[in-house]
Amino acid sequence: MKDRTALIQELRDLILDRLVPLDDDELINDAPLVDEVLDSLGIAEVAVFIEDEIGRPLDPDEEVRATFASVDAVVDFILANR
Template sequence: MDRSQTIARLRDTLAEVLDKEIPVLTEETRLFEDLALDSTSVIEMLMVMEDTMGLEIDPEELEPEVFATVGSITDYVLSMSAAPATS
């Protein structure tokens, strides 16, 4: 999955979590300030990402800066996708 596909998937995920259409999503879009995510919606977003993107996310390992912008969460998703699977 490339960067633009990841952002498109994130837009779909955020639309589902927030229960509203998100017509424009840029890498600079801030998750909390611009989209009004809260801690509950972040957990829901992570669960949807696991289901739809095939990721295994450990919330305990996430740093707050991962959720700063669409670009930062995209970087995280791409790094998770590129990481070798651990058993």
């Protein structure tokens, strides 16, 4: 099972390598992702990442802005729902 540091790095790699053209230092872990960094396609990609990590689909009540608020929020959600 991946620890917090590994999850953060994998999520950052997904965002920076596949979703948005930012430099590593431009993505702050506690900065807003929704509307600031990710579009709807990016949010869908992060949702798949979350589902892969928690081993189940997200419930509709989990698909909220708070879940995708920041890199830290996504990782906190994964760690709380494994």
